[in-house]
Amino acid sequence: MSMYTFPENFWWGSAASGPQTEGRVAGDGKGDNIFDYWYEKEPEKFFNQVGPGKASQVYTKYKEDIQLMKQTGHNSFRTSIQWSRLLPNGTGEVNSEAVKFYRNYFAELLANDIEPFINLYHFDMPMPLQTAGGWLNRETVAAYEVYAKTCFELFGDQVKKWFTHNEPIVPVEAGYLYQLHYPEEANMTHAVQVGYHEALASALAIKAYHESKQEGQIGIILNLTPSYPRDENNPADVKAAKIADAFFNRSFLDPAVKGKFPQDLVDLLKEKGMLPEMQENDLQLIRENTVDLLGINYYQPRRIKEKETPKAENPMPEDYFDVYEMPGRKMNPYRGWEIYEKGIYDILMNVRDNYGNIPCFISENGMGVEDEGRFIQADGMIHDDYRIDFVSEHLKFVHQAIQEGANCLGYHMWTCMDNWSWTNAYKNRYGFISVNLAEDGKRIIKKSGYWFKQVADQNGFEE
Template structure:
């Protein structure tokens, strides 16, 4: 791998990562750009909702009948109960308990205590009117060491959750892996070790056979790109490595794990649909130069095509492989038949949209739009339309579900006890509007899951950022519907804006 490629990979990861270390260093160390981003974040969160359009008032932005309005969570971010009922340790337990890794030393040991309060949370989902709920299953809760006989107490928890969803007529959507790799597997090399993909297939098979009759939709790997970039390039996420040579070896093994899980579902005979969950960033040239156009194409290769092409075309992008070099650990790891496994036919694609990227001729990126409290997130709803239509155009009419889209705000209850997150309402309205346009223009979008149902542990940001529709007072675990939750309930009831 060339020195230029190393630098580009590190820049790319830093700009794509959910890294806000600068936000924790205080204003004294902030740059002018950082201060501007902070001001934009406050504006995005505090601005009043825009006046409704005539179409909204007349109820003309209706979504297709049966559209799956939902919300999303993940296990480590909400469950807590880190040492209960046979759950093993994950890489995020280790990472978050390491000094300096997370804001304020926060961990997911308790989080939103969903493990004990799931029945209350199910009632809140029903009150919200959800038609779909996307959650993840904790691998170390099912296999403490990442292999062997599944832990019945862990399976029983998810069975109770699934029973509760069905009783409330909410469709479950279960993610098999949302970053909480068992620490025992990490100790054996983690995703750098090809065997981890095989262990994942075994785990997936055990979960399919135990819970498959209750789950209509499965998602395999959540955001493999984030594991690669944040976990192995910047080190901002578990396992906290900065090893560019390992990063794309990890990418291949994550893609292989996805394909093996798809094959495991087919072999199990359990009914259900399955697909990947990819965070896709539309990439645009920062100017009209030929250099910016070329750099954007390669950037898109790393951000999007590396994952989309391997799943839907059975090949890694040639430009990315050439940029990494024939002697890269990734190139040397690909075996005959691997791409056939990775491209095992899927039933749907889960798209997670947060931000666009604008690429200069030198391969850097620049900001064009206001940012949220998460300084990596530019608020640009049109980017959602662009990525949805691009996927449909380039990869065919595979059914699409949006499994994450949302906004962090410094929410707090007012004197009357309510949480007025007006900016989140504006954000969601704008994104729902472009989603509707994408459907009108032929995108087979069948559901939309807001990130997130609850305020939760936001990875290396700890509890500094609140993304939820429902406010969580962590000392008391009290839940409060935010303004956005009341608004979203009306959207669901009307099936549109």
């Protein structure tokens, strides 16, 4: 038997977000964000036409949920404040109902020895700001800075782990390149400007937090997807993989940790005439306000080969590379994603070697499975052994990275309880805890949840 023991005070828990869990109730005062608006406009684009108003009812069930977190071994939990709940118009008046809800939510977590890790932005742009341009508009950056300062003032006594963005590349990709999220654009010039404004907003929030003199840390959550060349001995494949890495990983990782954008990406965008509009002192501000802590989301690798297909009509990142399907790869058939556990180790080694071994943690890692009701056994519980295997195999590589000096402080699975997932709604389930929509969101811990409790209690596992 091998024993995998993790460092003392390791963060065991899970991650979620406000827009994916809270739902809406009459009188809660929440304003619309882009997903509320989009669902109302085009509900057919959402799986089974389930929208964010339903979500997982955390707004009314958070006390029950926190007890279930206790039962599944959580000592920490990440979620987000909804910008559109706290400031219904994105700017201006604070919603007192939101303040009451979040303070009660965080207090309940703390009373149960679960530390709240709180993210400020999880794809939920308030609709009044989106109407004025969203992240394309420099004024949104200023509005976000005010929103961040408001959060620090209102909740800083309860929250000591803050994060500026979750996966800031997603609004870029999904909203402005690949038409997966509202506003469904395919415009690389806009995508670059959106990404730049997100990075600038993050630096402004970091500056504001450090100036507040609160005793805590502020970081960012990035989905770091390693780009592996088809053939490491083929210079064209290696170059293509490096460009993909610049677009999708280093575009946010470098400014967040090193305070500067990757030069190869800057050169490429300059050559295309696509550098973002910026103001004097922006780059200094980014340089001087880097993160204290890095959250790493990892689900799948990116496999890349040299460009062999025709270029798209409009400029796209894929002008420089093609995606490569590796023969014999292990797959999650429900998501169409490759399962490659060593990727999590490779990310941690990269952070160790090339990013000053900044304090970091695995902030998301998980397995979405469709129709999990198939796995309910006579005890009424979903026996999700596949999830236990998925998490334990990734944890082995996290353990190896720590043994080799990676400064990794925790592991959060996506997600605590099955939650609403954008246009996929509840198609794929990820949680330690099942949510039955047909029975008013009834919660039942899955087998993986009980397993995770043992892992957390032992601060590791044996195999």
